[in-house]
Amino acid sequence: MEQSEAKLLESIRLHLMKSRGLDISGYSSTFVLRSVRKRLGRSGAKDLPDYARLLLSSEEETTQFVAALSINVTDFFRDGGAFEALSEKVIRPVVRSKVGSGGIVRIWSAGCATGQELYTLTMCLDQELRRAGNNENIMGTVTGGDLSKTALAFARKGVYSKEQVKNVPLHMLMEYFVENEGSYEVGETLRRRVRFVNENLLDEPRSRFFDVVVCRNVLIYFSRPMHDQVVMNLHRSLRPNGYLMLGRTESLVGSPRLHYELLDAENRIFRKKE
Ligand SMILES: C[S@@+](CC[C@H](N)C(=O)[O-])C[C@H]1O[C@@H](n2cnc3c(N)ncnc32)[C@H](O)[C@@H]1O
Numbered sequence: 001m002e003q004s005e006a007k008l009l010e011s012i013r014l015h016l017m018k019s020r021g022l023d024i025s026g027y028s029s030t031f032v033l034r035s036v037r038k039r040l041g042r043s044g045a046k047d048l049p050d051y052a053r054l055l056l057s058s059e060e061e062t063t064q065f066v067a068a069l070s071i072n073v074t075d076f077f078r079d080g081g082a083f084e085a086l087s088e089k090v091i092r093p094v095v096r097s098k099v100g101s102g103g104i105v106r107i108w109s110a111g112c113a114t115g116q117e118l119y120t121l122t123m124c125l126d127q128e129l130r131r132a133g134n135n136e137n138i139m140g141t142v143t144g145g146d147l148s149k150t151a152l153a154f155a156r157k158g159v160y161s162k163e164q165v166k167n168v169p170l171h172m173l174m175e176y177f178v179e180n181e182g183s184y185e186v187g188e189t190l191r192r193r194v195r196f197v198n199e200n201l202l203d204e205p206r207s208r209f210f211d212v213v214v215c216r217n218v219l220i221y222f223s224r225p226m227h228d229q230v231v232m233n234l235h236r237s238l239r240p241n242g243y244l245m246l247g248r249t250e251s252l253v254g255s256p257r258l259h260y261e262l263l264d265a266e267n268r269i270f271r272k273k274e
Contacts, residue, residue, distance in 0.1 A: 001029055008052050009033070012065075015056050020066065021227055021253040022220040035068045059223050066220050074113040076120050076160075077167045078216070079248045085267040086214070087124045090243045094211045095128045095138060102137030105129075108210045110201055110234065111218030112144035115155025115186075116164070121214060122190045123172050143207065145199040156196050158186030201230045205237035213238055216247035224254070231256035235272060244270045 009029055016022040024032060036051060043061060045051035055061050077083050094105055107125060112118040122142045129140050146152050165173055165184045177184040199206060201218065213234050219227055231252060234244055244260060246252070246268040252260060260270035 001033075004048070005029075005033060008036070008048055011052060012036070012055065015062070016066070017251075017253075019059075019062055019224055020220050020222065021224075021251050022066065023249050023251055024069070032069070035065065039065050039068050062223070063221065074116045074217075075167055076116045076165060077169075078117065078120075079267075082245075082248065082267045083120055083124055085264055086121075086212075086245055086269065087128060089264055090212055090245070090269060091124055091128045092131070094243075095125075095132045095140075098138045099132055099135055102135075103139075105138065105140040105212075106207075106210045107140070107142045107212045107214065108207070108237065109142060109144045110213055110215040112146050112155060113148070113151045115144060115151075115158060116160075117214065117216065118142055118144035118155060118194060119158070119176075119186055119190055121212075122193050123168075123176055125193065126176075126189060127172075141193055141195060143195045143197060143210075145197045145201075147198070147200050149198055152196055152198055158191070160184050160186075201233060202226060203233070205233050208237050209239040210237050210242055211239060212243045212245070214245045216245065217250070219246065219250050228254055228256050232259075235259050238272045240272065240274050242272045244272065246270075 009032055012032065013024055016024055036048070039061070040048065040051040043051060043054055045054050055065055091105070098105060105125060107121050109118040109121055125140045125142060129138060132138065144152070144155055146155070160183065162182055162184070165177065168177070173184065176187050176190050178187050197206065215234055219230060222230055235256065238244065243263070248268060250268060252270065259273055261273055263269045263271050
């Protein structure tokens, strides 16, 4: 890589961190440069320095660039051990805390896209409820919300290809899905726990007192003021000492960060203060 390209990448890295709270230092240079070239061709910029100037000065181009990084994808059990950590450090203690008193464990998948994250969380919750002895006093629900009605319709249908379910551990695939001519349909155990809501995270939260909010790979779409607004909306939707999980490349920046304490840096898990 040439020195000029390295300098360009560093300025883009700093820009995305500052403007979107998006940390791309884990992405390969080749991958980021490929996205730069993709956008360069479409943006009308004449060369790399010209494109860098445009990107650093335009909100619109920043959004387009983030989209070009191809991070509008989703997956079951995305990011290896992230959901294992969430189960152990968050869902398990939350379930345990309700064993004596009864009650409902409430989880929100904010920006659930086509449902893979929502059903992953529902499987994790079901496993933890079972570990706690399936105490009939405890119920558990997972709400999946998204701005996109098309994505939500797909999530509600809950039918996935063999390729799409490849990260679901085999024992869970057999237990929670019904195979039908090569497709995998979400079964009743998961369906009875999930709810869907078409929502905009920039609006006042419609529901409150969630024990856990998982908002992964969504904040990257927002500019700083919007980012802060969404993080504070998520804060309002959590019960005191509730938990927030972000995506692996995301961070809490600015004043909203002060309202959370860090629980797990690698897996971006925070706890609401007070
Ligand atoms: C990259 S996907 C993330 C899916 C999933 N959370 C994951 O990490 O695999 C981002 C999702 O955020 C949704 N989204 C973007 N802006 C939103 C907003 N203002 N309110 C609610 N959802 C939004 C998009 O429709 C998309 O489905």
